[in-house]
Amino acid sequence: MNQFLQDVLKGLQSSPKYLQSKYFYDKKGDELFQKIMQCEEYYLTNCEMEIFSTQTAALADIIIDQHNSFDVVELGPGDAVKSLYLLKELAGKNAIDTYFPVDISNNIIDLLQKKLPEQLPKLNIHGLNGEYLSMLTSAKKISDKIKLVLFLGSNIGNIPKEEVNEFCRQIRSQLSIGDMVLIGIDLKKNPKQIRLAYDDSNGYTREFNLNLLRRINRELGGNFVIEDFEHYATYDPITGACRSFLVSLKDQQVTIGNHASFNFLKNETVFMEISQKYSIEQTDEIASQSGFEPVAHFFDKNKWFTDVIWKCV
Template sequence: MIEEFKEAVNKGLSAKNKNLPSKYFYDKKGDALFVEIMNLPEYYLTRAEYEIFKNQTLKIITSLNLKKDTYFELIELGAGDGTKTKELLKLLDKEAYDFDYFPIDFSQNALDNLDKTLQTEIPSLSVKTKQGDYFKVLESFKDSKHQKVILFLGSNIGNMTDDIANVFLQNLSASLALGDQLFLGVDLIKAKDIVLTAYNDSKGITAAFNLNLLNRINTELKGNFAINTFKHLPEYDEIEGIAKSFLVSTKDQDVFVEALNKSFHFYKDEKIHLEVSRKYNDDIINSIIAKTKFKISDKLTDSNNYFSNYILKIV
């Protein structure tokens, strides 16, 4: 894990347009900050998707065509704290559906916390946590002949470019069988003022979350980033439907990373690109699944039309 982190930091900070992978946001501190973000009044994404899970739970089960007498594997990619999923899990458990829940996450800390809360809140639920890269973990399901329902929520797919999302979904569909389904949560294209406020909250929690990536480099790779000389900068193109997050150097400076035995120069106002947050509509979804085995079978949307959960079925 640390070698992968070193390689990513070296590659990203050596690039002409500096960048760092957003998956490294999530250490123990990053996990806690993201939970704070999800509860912020400006951050509509979690509330909108949670509304779907809370108010349309039965419709989710119906749309997925789940049967009580047919065992299935419920596999969640990037499970996090499971706040939304618990609404579905509680009803499935209460109604005695036959299934196992497999939460997959890059963060072992997040999985440990989720497992602990599920043992308390839904003690009869069968939970089998899996830590690691999505596709490496999904390889372990290849020999299973059971029906699979994959949850990929929170518009996590929006952190990929469309080309990468297309390849991701091609690979995902290739690892599934006829009739398996993907329950895909995506943020919808909307006004600039709504989106930018969500990524630049008044309390500065999102800024702290992004800047924590530099703290990780300092702590784990013995870097000497002066955190207060970088600032958080979100951007959003309403026509394109893509938000981007950057860290910006406020002065000319050099940063040394001992684990790499290397210095990196930053010019004043030079950006580190951290994250893409793609927003969607039906046309974009159809475009990114065009080369996959997925077809849209249904869609659920929150009351404000901010967020949708698409049901994509292998056909």
């Protein structure tokens, strides 16, 4: 039984039901997420793009001030459109030994290994397809150089708040003293603005969530009727948690191949994803409690988003 199937069965057998957001990213999911990032409501991309496009030299200077040569490991790079600014700056200073893009989507790895040599012909690229932590271990085995780990796009927000310290500790456990991480973190702001970012007027976020049901149908023999589910997003400004759900529109039964059947009640929800928001103080606390020292914070002009540089201590 493959891992995707195991995780789907486990999630749908739970109460309340859930599906893991890491499985959003098949080829169609990758395409939909690119559209989400271009939506006016999805401010996160523009905020981080502003940081990387206007403060590239300052980012590079702080990183190089720590070490003048290192590998770059990027967890969940997407199309690398933001990190490309930094990669070009660092490559121009002969600071990168190898770039390791890490993604659960092999489609993304293939794309980057074809695309990046056209833009950075001298960059040594070694794509790693798999889970973040295990692939970070692989990168360390392949090269013993100092590491700069990129974790951009507020991907850290997809980890529940109560688990984020442990996740960062696990990242730290795979690194050495002096290694660095550069993490993109979405900050708390007007609650309405945050919620709209996860329920865009074009419906791309809705289709992004529903696409996971289509993937289950296609790859695991499911018989989800897509029209019988709808997307719902909510944001709690106190905890900073933005959550996405699928809602069953009627009483129904869904079968996953010949493995199991699941009953859904009308209005029953399936938890899909969390997008956690933080204050600046909370980001520093996560660093210090996870074995890192905060080195620098970079902000967009509105201070809606931050990219933080932490050093392993």
